[in-house]
Amino acid sequence: MFGTLASGELETARLRRDLGFSCGGIRMEGEQTQKLVVGYALTPKKKKSFLQPKLEVLARRKGICFVPIDLNRPLSEQGPFDVVLHKLLGKEWQDVIEVSGCLLDYQQKHPEVTVLDPPGAIQRIHNRQSMLEGLADLNLSDCSGSIFVPKQMVVLKDSASSADRAVEAGLKFPLVAKPLWIDGTAKSHQLFLAYDRRSLAELDPPLVLQEFVNHGGVMFKVFVVGDTIKVVRRFSLPNISNCEKGKVDGVFQFPRVSSAAASADNADLDPSVAELPPKPFLEALAKELRILLRLRLFNIDMIREHGSKNVFYVIDINYFPGLYLKLFCYAKMPDYEQVFVDFFHDMAQAKQKKRHCK
Ligand SMILES: Nc1ncnc2c1ncn2[C@@H]1O[C@H](COP(=O)(O)OP(=O)(O)OP(=O)(O)O)[C@@H](O)[C@H]1O
Ligand SMILES: O=P(O)(O)O[C@H]1[C@H](OP(=O)(O)O)[C@@H](OP(=O)(O)O)[C@@H](O)[C@@H](O)[C@@H]1OP(=O)(O)O
Numbered sequence: 038m039f040g041t042l043a044s045g046e047l048e049t050a051r052l053r054r055d056l057g058f059s060c061g062g063i064r065m066e067g068e069q070t071q072k073l074v075v076g077y078a079l080t081p082k083k084k085k086s087f088l089q090p091k092l093e094v095l096a097r098r099k100g101i102c103f104v105p106i107d108l109n110r111p112l113s114e115q116g117p118f119d120v121v122l123h124k125l126l127g128k129e130w131q132d133v134i135e136v137s138g139c140l141l142d143y144q145q146k147h148p149e150v151t152v153l154d155p156p157g158a159i160q161r162i163h164n165r166q167s168m169l170e171g172l173a174d175l176n177l178s179d180c181s182g183s184i185f186v187p188k189q190m191v192v193l194k195d196s197a198s199s200a201d202r203a204v205e206a207g208l209k210f211p212l213v214a215k216p217l218w219i220d221g222t223a224k225s226h227q228l229f230l231a232y233d234r235r236s237l238a239e240l241d242p243p244l245v246l247q248e249f250v251n252h253g254g255v256m257f258k259v260f261v262v263g264d265t266i267k268v269v270r271r272f273s274l275p276n277i278s279n280c281e282k283g284k285v286d287g288v289f290q291f292p293r294v295s296s297a298a299a300s301a302d303n304a305d306l307d308p309s310v311a312e313l314p315p316k317p318f319l320e321a322l323a324k325e326l327r328i329l330l331r332l333r334l335f336n337i338d339m340i341r342e343h344g345s346k347n348v349f350y351v352i353d354i355n356y357f358p359g360l361y362l363k364l365f366c367y368a369k370m371p372d373y374e375q376v377f378v379d380f381f382h383d384m385a386q387a388k389q390k391k392r393h394c395k
């Protein structure tokens with residue numbers, strides 16, 4: 038199918054490949070004609086962890102290439118792209134929204150380009166209140182499990198008076214205090230456990246106060262990439278006994294217990310705690326969530342209510358989450374490179390089909 042390259046050409050092609058000219062004209066053996074151009078706007082950290090050599094090599098073989106988007110130039114002058122993949126934070130993210138012009142206009146003018154994902158949909162999960170709205174109403178009635186969100190309320194100011202409101206709202210201590218806004222900073226992932234009313238005054242609003250749900254110290258991270266889902270176990274906080282609730286007061290900062298370095302997949306755990314959520318249940322949940330959230334790249338953190346068979350709580354949703362931990366050469370989402378390549382490949386095929394049908 039591919040013409041043979043003379044040794045000089047092969048050398049050049051190798052060089053071009055090594056130098057990153059993955060969208061160049063010469064094809065390496067096993068590579069396909071270019072089918073999909075993914076323009077990306079990612080934070081440097083995200084670029085490093087996501088665009089791993091393995092991903093680029095697998096993608097190139099399928100004719101998928103990744104091209105950086107220059108944030109200082111109008112999108113319409115760049116490309117053409119088939120996909121715009123973005124995860125930016127803080128000021129850069131604001132610019133995308135404000136010059137929303139930029140992304141929204143672009144999409145209107147170029148409906149053939151897939152934006153992963155719509156900025157408005159991402160914004161919804163940057164706020165820990167709107168993030169979980171509508172989840173408890175999902176239609177999962179025929180499934181082998183049920184889904185809830187912990188009871189929670191927002192504190193915008195004056196955390197001292199929030200104690201009365203928390204009690205009025207029927208929230209039971211201890212409460213997890215989480216920064217309301219997720220903006221990619223370490224601070225927005227700084228959580229506290231408040232054992233009593235008085236301790237709430239020590240917290241900095243805006244935040245959400247969420248009931249702590251006992252779950253046996255194990256949580257499930259469910260990764261969703263289009264139609265594919267992968268689930269892994271992570272360690273979490275241990276149960277809080279009634280005795281502890283009665284004895285302890287004050288506010289404590291959470292350790293980052295659920296960080297990837299503490300994967301619980303190979304640990305010797307109580308099976309009733311560690312058993313993964315049923316697959317059909319996760320599939321139905323992911324399907325409903327894709328529609329509700331209007332997102333294709335996200336993960337959910339789920340916990341199983343301690344002592345229950347399959348009563349789950351969703352406690353967190355992350356947009357285009359960390360997939361690979363460079364420091365430990367460890368894939369947080371197993372096989373993420375292949376999953377993403379398949380995801381983009383399916384997209385390319387769907388586009389091609391559409392073109393042929395016109
Ligand atoms: N309501 C809750 N009940 C019990 N444990 C909780 C609750 N909320 C959070 N946790 C624990 O705290 C951890 C961090 O909480 P959460 O996932 O909401 O924070 P985050 O900063 O958004 O985390 P991530 O790094 O996944 O984005 C959870 O993984 C879980 O171990
Ligand atoms: O940086 P890490 O690899 O830890 O990934 C974290 C990711 O940061 P990144 O998108 O910059 O990678 C975070 O995104 P923001 O909420 O801050 O936008 C969030 O998704 C965390 O859940 C991820 O940690 P994990 O839950 O997987 O441990």
Ligand SMILES: [Mg+2]
Nearest residue numbers: 295338353354
């Ligand atoms: Mg989380």
Ligand SMILES: [Mg+2]
Nearest residue numbers: 219353354355
């Ligand atoms: Mg989160």
